[in-house]
Each structure stands twice: as C-alpha cells, then as structure tokens.
Amino acid sequence: KKKIAIMTSGGDSPGMNGVVRACVRMAIHMGCDAYCIYEGYEGLVRGGDLIRKMSWYDVRGWLSEGGTLIGTARCMAFFERAGRLAAAKNMILHGIDALIICGGDGSLTGADRFREEWPSLLDELAANGEFTTQELQPFRHLNIVGLVGSIDNDLSGTDATIGCYSALARICYAVDLIEATASSHSRAFVVEVMGRHCGWLALMAGVATGADFVFIPEKPREDNWREEMCSIVEHHRKIGKRKTIVIIAEGALDREGNKITPEMVKDLLADKDGLGLDTRITTLGHVQRGGTAVAYDRMLATLQGVEAVKAVLEATPDTKTCVIAITENKIVRKPLMEAVQDTKKVAKAIERQDFDEAMNLRDAEFSE
Numbered sequence: 001k002k003k004i005a006i007m008t009s010g011g012d013s014p015g016m017n018g019v020v021r022a023c024v025r026m027a028i029h030m031g032c033d034a035y036c037i038y039e040g041y042e043g044l045v046r047g048g049d050l051i052r053k054m055s056w057y058d059v060r061g062w063l064s065e066g067g068t069l070i071g072t073a074r075c076m077a078f079f080e081r082a083g084r085l086a087a088a089k090n091m092i093l094h095g096i097d098a099l100i101i102c103g104g105d106g107s108l109t110g111a112d113r114f115r116e117e118w119p120s121l122l123d124e125l126a127a128n129g130e131f132t133t134q135e136l137q138p139f140r141h142l143n144i145v146g147l148v149g150s151i152d153n154d155l156s157g158t159d160a161t162i163g164c165y166s167a168l169a170r171i172c173y174a175v176d177l178i179e180a181t182a183s184s185h186s187r188a189f190v191v192e193v194m195g196r197h198c199g200w201l202a203l204m205a206g207v208a209t210g211a212d213f214v215f216i217p218e219k220p221r222e223d224n225w226r227e228e229m230c231s232i233v234e235h236h237r238k239i240g241k242r243k244t245i246v247i248i249a250e251g252a253l254d255r256e257g258n259k260i261t262p263e264m265v266k267d268l269l270a271d272k273d274g275l276g277l278d279t280r281i282t283t284l285g286h287v288q289r290g291g292t293a294v295a296y297d298r299m300l301a302t303l304q305g306v307e308a309v310k311a312v313l314e315a316t317p318d319t320k321t322c323v324i325a326i327t328e329n330k331i332v333r334k335p336l337m338e339a340v341q342d343t344k345k346v347a348k349a350i351e352r353q354d355f356d357e358a359m360n361l362r363d364a365e366f367s368e
C-alpha cells in the first residue's frame with residue numbers, strides 16, 4: 001500500500017484544512033494510507049507522534065475550519081542538511097514515500113531541495129548503518145507535490161493561491177465596517193493590508209471597496225504621488241463623498257525604494273494646510289488570515305487536493321516536481337521550481353527598484 005503524507009507549512013491560510021481533508025480522503029479513496037505531518041517541516045524532522053496516520057473520519061468537518069488544524073511552523077533545522085537527513089529517516093521509519101506540501105514559496109523551495117537531495121540522503125542513511133540497502137530499495141523515488149497556500153496570491157504561475165479570496169473577503173468586510181464610521185464622521189482612513197512583495201490584496205481590495213487611492217509594491221506612484229493623492233481625494237470630497245479610504249500594502253514603496261508608511265499618508269491627509277481631514281490608521285494585520293475559508297477557497301482546496309493525490313500516484317522517477325495551479329479556471333500541474341523562481345524574480349526586481357521589470361513579470365503571469 002502506498003503511504004502518502006500531507007503537511008501544511010509556512011504562513012497559515014484559510015483553506016489549508018480543506019486541502020488536508022481532500023488529500024486524506026482522496027488518498028484513502030485510491031487505496032493508499034494517508035498520513036499527516038503535524039507542525040510543518042518541524043514534524044518531519046522530529047518525527048514520533050508528529051507523524052500520524054489519518055482515517056476518513058479524522059478530517060470530518062475540516063472544510064469549514066480556519067487556519068490549519070495540523071499546525072504549521074517555521075523550521076530552522078530543515079535549512080540544514082542534518083535536519084533534512086532526520087526528516088528522510090522519519091519518513092522511511094513510517095514507510096512514507098510520497099509527500100504533499102501546502103505552503104508558500106519558502107515551503108515549496110524546501111520541498112524541491114528535499115527531493116533533489118533525496119538519493120544522497122538515502123545513501124547517507126545507508127552509510128551510517130541506519131537502514132540496509134534492501135530496506136531502502138522501496139524508497140528510491142520520492143514523490144513530492146506542492147500546493148500553494150498563501151493569503152497574498154503571490155505565487156507566479158497560478159491565478160489564485162488557496163486562501164487569497166478569503167483574505168480579500170475579510171479585508172472588504174473590514175473596510176465596509178470602517179466606512180460606516182468614516183461616513184458618519186466624514187473621516188479618512190488609511191488601511192494597511194498584507195503583501196510584502198505582492199500588491200494583489202491591496203489592489204483587489206481597492207477595486208472591490210471603491211477606495212480613493214491604493215499603494216502597491218510592484219508599481220510605485222510617480223514622484224508627485226502626494227499631490228496626486230490629495231487632488232483625487234479633494235475632488236471626491238468636492239463631489240460629495242463623505243469618506244476617504246486609502247489602501248496601502250505593507251510593502252508599498254516610492255520610486256526610490258523608500259517605504260511609504262501609513263503614518264506618512266495619514267500626515268498628508270490630515271495636514272492642516274492641505275485637506276485637513278480627520279484621519280485614522282487601521283492596520284488589519286492577522287485578522288486578514290483568520291476565520292473560515294470562503295466558498296472559492298474551499299472549492300480550490302478540494303479540487304487541488306484531489307489533483308495533488310492524482311499527481312503523486314501518476315508520477316514516475318522522471319517527472320519533475322510539480323505544483324498544482326489554477327489557470328483560466330482549470331486545475332493544472334506546473335513545474336514547481338519554475339513557479340517559485342518566477343515568484344522570486346518579482347521580489348528581486350522590487351528589491352533592486354526595477355519596477356518596470358516587476359510589472360512586466362506580473363503582466364506576463366496574468367496573460368499566460
């Protein structure tokens with residue numbers, strides 16, 4: 001019987017439980033044993049009761065639960081070969097030869113590294129006398145499949161990551177709540193949302209709430225952004241709008257690569273010699289990650305979880321490690337490392353302030 005393990009890693013996102021449920025049940029449906037690795041790579045490195053066999057009923061009701069019930073963690077040990085060696089040993093002790101990992105680009109990078117190294121890890125375990133060559137024979141090929149769980153929608157090669165629509169819905173709801181008080185008092189609110197290298201949440205929240213102005217990392221405003229923002233807000237006020245909402249991604253920059261902070265925006269809106277608006281800052285923070293997954297994320301989690309198990313079962317030793325994506329409404333498999341490398345290219349372009357390149361890369365993602 002094939003033994004397939006599933007884990008969640010990196011930042012949590014709504015829909016991860018749906019992924020675990022779908023993978024566990026699809027694995028069982030396909031006649032395999034299903035395992036969960038608790039606490040991300042930490043569970044793989046430490047082993048023991050952090051690796052548990054799951055039954056069909058263990059994941060009952062998980063579709064509507066927020067966060068990840070099997071835990072997630074940042075694991076320093078997995079960055080080191082010794083940690084990955086311990087992980088390989090634990091997998092073999094449990095008889096696991098296939099791994100499905102739901103996480104962000106960091107987790108997927110770790111997964112790719114693990115699979116690359118796998119043959120040499122087995123050799124080392126044999127050389128150390130942990131297992132005989134015969135015992136290791138069934139584990140020669142490790143199948144790894146990635147699923148993208150992230151609220152930021154920051155992975156290249158997929159139209160939506162699992163969790164991004166839930167976070168977007170939460171932001172919209174929060175802005176709606178803020179708008180009531182903004183309108184009542186004729187106030188301005190600067191709302192900071194998550195997204196270090198990716199402005200998808202900020203941009204889409206701006207569209208969905210009809211915000212006055214939006215700041216995203218990939219496309220800094222022109223140098224005259226202060227005047228531009230103030231004149232737009234002033235115009236909206238003149239035509240009778242009683243509320244002002246400015247949405248700012250946490251990674252927003254100006255053209256020189258300096259951070260644009262909510263305080264800077266607030267000071268501008270509140271400037272007595274300018275607009276003089278009664279302005280407040282709201283940092284949504286971890287509220288954006290919380291709560292149950294919206295219907296779209298549950299659907300994505302389920303369909304992609306099923307596809308991940310299929311991909312594991314169909315993989316051959318020559319198959320490249322894949323990540324399950326959604327492109328133009330179709331669930332597809334893509335080479336994992338290409339998606340991760342394209343994602344890193346955008347982050348690097350932003351870091352060296354090559355914003356034209358960052359935008360070109362983003363455009364390419366969505367016109368693929």
Ligand code: ADP
Pocket residue numbers: 009010011041073074075076077078079080103104105106107108109110111113
């Ligand atoms: P995310 O998956 O959300 O991007 P992180 O970047 O924190 O989150 O990665 C989660 C975990 O994945 C790390 O704590 C580490 O255990 C593992 N990981 C990330 N990058 C690597 C890497 N280059 N090599 C090995 N493990 C990695």
